[in-house]
Amino acid sequence: MYNLLRQNIERKIPLSDADWKAIVDKIKFVKLKKNTFLQVQDSNNAHEVFILKGAFKTYILNENGTESVLFFSFEDEWICDIECFYHQKPTKYNIQAIEDSEIVLIDKTNKMSLFEQVPKLIQLYIALLEKNNNHIEERLLDTLNKTSKQRYLDFTKKYSHKTNKINNKNLSSYLGVSHEFLSKIKKTV
Known part of the structure; x- marks a missing residue:
């Protein structure tokens, strides 16, 4: 059921069966219908999410009530409001399913526990942060240039x-x- 997740992780780091079992024990599988919110702006409900199937938009609602879509996320990609997830600050974004979706999610407590159980997952985290930072930089440069x-x-x-x-x-x-x-x-x- 989680083959896509394991393949995604193993593109960055090797996993033993014991590592994989530790991961599976800490994640939760969720199905979301189209238009369901994964995260609502100004809430404190943040998870790190891997998309098994489906698509999401990350956007803000401006003061005048209009949406500004920042990112789209699809199968085999990760979504996380890093500031909310790691620093327990209210989220700045809405994340909404734009089609029926299947995801796995993990909360901060379980993620920190996984880092202790499988320390090499920190390498994956660093790789994801680097990729996310590059994506944001590309988006900004594209918008400006x-x-x-x-x-x-x-x-x-x-x-x-x-x-x-x-x-x-x-x-x-x-x-x-x-x-x-x-x-x-x-x-x-």
Whole structure:
């Protein structure tokens, strides 16, 4: 059932059967329906999550009530509001399923216990932090240096097999353009 999770971890670090058992004993399997919230802005409910199946959007609700989509997450990816998870601060983001999804999650107490039981998982954590930091830097640089059309083309190239899971409202929010402008971009490509 958790084969995808084990493969994801073993791309970074080798696991013995005892290591794997320790992990499985600390995680929880959850199914979420489309539009269900995994995390709500300003709450203290944070988990580290691995997506077995499905897709999520991470976004903020601005003061005027509009959504600004920061990230999309898909199968074989991790989601975590690091500040909320590790520092017990209220979350700044909403994380919502954009399709029926299956995930495994772990809370901070179990994660810290796993670090003690399987210390090499700290290597995985460092690798995930580095990847997350690179992703944020790329997103920022793209927003500052590329046109909306180029960001759209890059997104559809990178996530060609996932683009159909994202509606135009969410994609236009992610790109920082109006729904109408996104339609114009799509017509020119």
